[in-house]
Amino acid sequence: MNAVSNLALERESRVGTIAFIDLKAQQKRIRQRVEKRLIDVLDHGRYIAGPEITELEEKLQEKTGAYKVIACASGTDALIIPMMGLGLSAQDAVFIPAFTYNATANAVLIAGATPVFVDVDPDTFNICPVDLQAKIDAVKADGKLNPAVVCTVDLFGLPADYPAINKIAATEGLKVFADAAQSFGGKQDDTWVGSLAPVSGTSFFPGKALGAYGDAGATFVQSEDMAEVCESIRWHGTDAQRRESVRVGMNGRLDTFQAAVLLEKLEIFYEELDARKNIAAIYAENLGDAARAQGGYARTENGFGYYTVRVENRDAVREAMGTAGVPTAVYYQQPLHQMQAFANYAPQGGLPNCEKLADQVLSLPMHPYLSKDQALFVCEVLQAAVKETAK
Ligand SMILES: Cc1ncc(COP(=O)(O)O)c(C=O)c1O
Incomplete structure (x- = not known):
């Protein structure tokens, strides 16, 4: 049995259900x-x-x-x-x-x-x-x-x-x-x-x-x-x-x-923002070589609406993570200049970085109610999925 399948079997007992965004926990x-x-x-x-x-x-x-x-x-x-x-x-x-x-x-x-x-x-x-x-x-x-x-x-x-x-x-x-x-x-x-x-x-x-x-x-x-x-x-x-x-x-x-x-919601927003930042820090420390996280700028704090990484073989990695119960999302599959509605405004020669990102981006679960163990589990699954799909 491969590493992803093992993690799939262990997930429930180790970390329970992982939500991409958990509005229920917040509502409670x-x-x-x-x-x-x-x-x-x-x-x-x-x-x-x-x-x-x-x-x-x-x-x-x-x-x-x-x-x-x-x-x-x-x-x-x-x-x-x-x-x-x-x-x-x-x-x-x-x-x-x-x-x-x-x-x-x-x-x-x-x-x-x-x-x-x-x-x-x-x-x-x-x-x-x-x-x-x-x-x-x-x-x-x-x-x-x-x-x-x-x-x-x-x-x-x-x-x-x-x-x-x-x-x-x-x-x-x-x-x-x-x-x-x-x-x-x-x-x-x-x-x-x-x-x-x-x-x-x-x-x-x-x-x-x-x-x-x-x-x-x-x-x-x-x-x-x-x-x-x-x-x-x-x-x-x-x-x-x-x-x-x-x-x-x-x-x-x-x-x-x-x-x-x-x-x-605003009453608890800044506390939730700190929790988002903690999750982002856990991800950043534990992604290893599996994926490259979104960068930043000096004197700039990300609000972490999403946590998005770049990964090779994105679609296969995403599928493997899904089988282990880790929900992910792709924002965005297609850059705007390649969409029908905006095709008239597409620049000649395209926009290479946008096009490459559309193939590589993967957003990981990100919400204030994600536990540390869940975030670590997401990293473990991501690493196993990347290894497996590279074979
Ligand atoms: C970058 C960006 N612009 C605009 C919007 C539009 O916001 P809304 O869905 O609230 O109309 C969104 C929403 O997802 C967005 O992500």
């Missing part, structure tokens, strides 16, 4: 407080724009240092609303990494701008400053588009290389916009995600590090002008009295019930 912990919060909403009956929305926005402002937080119906809306607020046209180029979730590109296109795909760094998986500069130069040389915005993505929780990106943006006159959907809780240079760029959007999708019990998200802005514009777009483009439409807008509001849930 906060259930009573969440119920109380939900009953409060039922009692006051303000299902839209209830007091919990303002309470959540103010708490998020306090936690992240953002000038203003605008709670939204989803992470996607939290990107679309401020992207619309920038007032872009199809002549405006928005530089985005191609190794991300499709919502990043959708937000750019829905806001009426043109995405320009940029390659990522093979170690950190985030937008590569060198390729960003190359793509800006190419757009300028081509002369058809106006370089307008760089939209970073803090992939898997790791804040992008903001010092390098900000330098390029300042020289080239670009606005910086952060897709921080995966990085709430991350930090760089003592600044929390939410305040690392003039505009950031995060997701509170249930599986995210801070997740609601349904769709939810938030936009973080650093100026009064942008706050006003985003609040207006979120509420059908109306003026402050919510009477006349003064611009094109949408219904991007967060439900009061979701804000109520998020308020209770």
